Amino acid sequence: MTIFHSINTSASALTAQRLRMDVISSNMANVDTTRGKLVNGEWEPYKRKSVVLQPKDGSFSSFMDVAISKQNSGTGNGVKVSKIVEDETPFKLVYDPEHPDADESGYVELPNVDPLREMVDLISATRSYEANVTVLNASKGMLMKALEIGK
Secondary structure: OOOOHHHHHHHHHHHHHHHHHHHHHHHHHOOOOOOOEEEOOEEEOOOOEEEEEEEOOOOHHHHHHHHHOOOOOOOOOOEEEEEEEEOOOOOEEEEOOOOOOOOOOOEEEEOOOOHHHHHHHHHHHHHHHHHHHHHHHHHHHHHHHHHHOOO
């Protein structure tokens, strides 16, 4: 473990939370997009996306083994984005026979994006980002105080 370990850990979390906020913003921007992707010659509405995070190094079992053996070397190394996945929940059907993308019955498939859910996710990502900024500033303050010891 180096002196900058906590700063590197916070930096990885800041990067991951920033990507989460970007994906949520994309979901919100496409809440009404009925032509998101061309599939088999037909337009499909935009599909909600979400970010999947995982530990940077090691697995849950490796952290569990360290915790059971009570070793102190089991500190994490941060977080990374493993993938961005599309939500497979069904699209919303709305009756609007005037819409250019309406089917023969007059129904339009709208994206599976729920603005309320997106706002909750955005608040969560923002709070996580703010918490990591606080940790980063605390680490920086401790390092600055450590440098003042030699004066």
